[in-house]
Amino acid sequence: MEWLNFHHLFYFWRIAREGGLSKAADSLQLTHSTLSAQLRSLEGFFGGPLFERRGRRLVLTPLGEQAALYADDIFRLGRELVDTARGRVAQRTRSLRVGVVGSMPKSVVYRLLEPAMACPGFGSLYARQDHPAQLLEELAAGRLHVVLADAPPPESGGQRVYAHLLGESDVLLFADARLARQYRKGFPASLADAPMLLPTAQAGLRSAIDRWFIEQRVQPRIAGEFDDAGLMRVAGARGRGLLPVRSALRAEVEDAHAMELLGPLEGVVERYYAISAEKRIKHPAVLALIEAARLQLELGRSRKRTRATGPKVK
């Protein structure tokens, strides 16, 4: 069996971290040519370039980015091993790299991440927001452990990924005091030509809301489309339009943004998914996230059902 030369990997890792041969050579007290030779040797071992030479700059290739992520974990564990061997208090930790779809409400995301961060042995969190397609690509390439989304991955996506349903949330319609006064009477028929703030067509929730409008035979005016749930909520709080909000966030919208409930979008449900590259998840923090999320979202939904018998209408 051919073994990876960890000395070479360490040099590559330092070059990636320092941002160039010369800086890495300075910090390692070697000459740049030494690092250059070792780097070439490692690239030969991997069978592909780890850096793209752009003029005087070294930019990580996709293979290099992946290698750097592995090297991060390898050398962090190495430090922990040294600490343990020398009797210093060292706890074995593991980082969590999460992709978050922009249309996911950030307070929901944080609530989902909290149990993962409380997991024994949790190291550090890396959370990145992007479009679903980009995040799924990174997940498939092994650069993310899990993607949190409000829609399952498209079947035509081409990547081998698995969606785990975390739970679902009913959807309510909120407005600031002025718009609430204007559109509350006669809800939902009153929504004809009402200014609506909606997630973009890529969000899982959007098609369900569009269907609901058709069923109610109302055609509101689209005042804004957002792929960022936080920005959409700010626009709603500033009176730019009526805002669909997950029932789990009702108290937050009423208390923090002083918005008022118009009514429920009966039958509209938003689902949350954890998408992973592996069918059976092994990462302890991801497992903790999924277990806690299923409990939380199910509880939130049943609690909401209890409250729904007498919706708070001012």
Place this chain on the structure above:
DNA sequence: TCTGGAGTGTCAATCAAATA
């Protein structure tokens, strides 16, 4: 446009450790 500095690549020589 020229020039000097900085960053990177290549090559030959040397050194040290492992192996026969």
Place this chain on the structure above:
DNA sequence: TATTTGATTGACACTCCAGA
């Protein structure tokens, strides 16, 4: 002890960029 192998060094060349 001679040979092999891998790591390292120093010299030099090349490219790019910023400033004159």
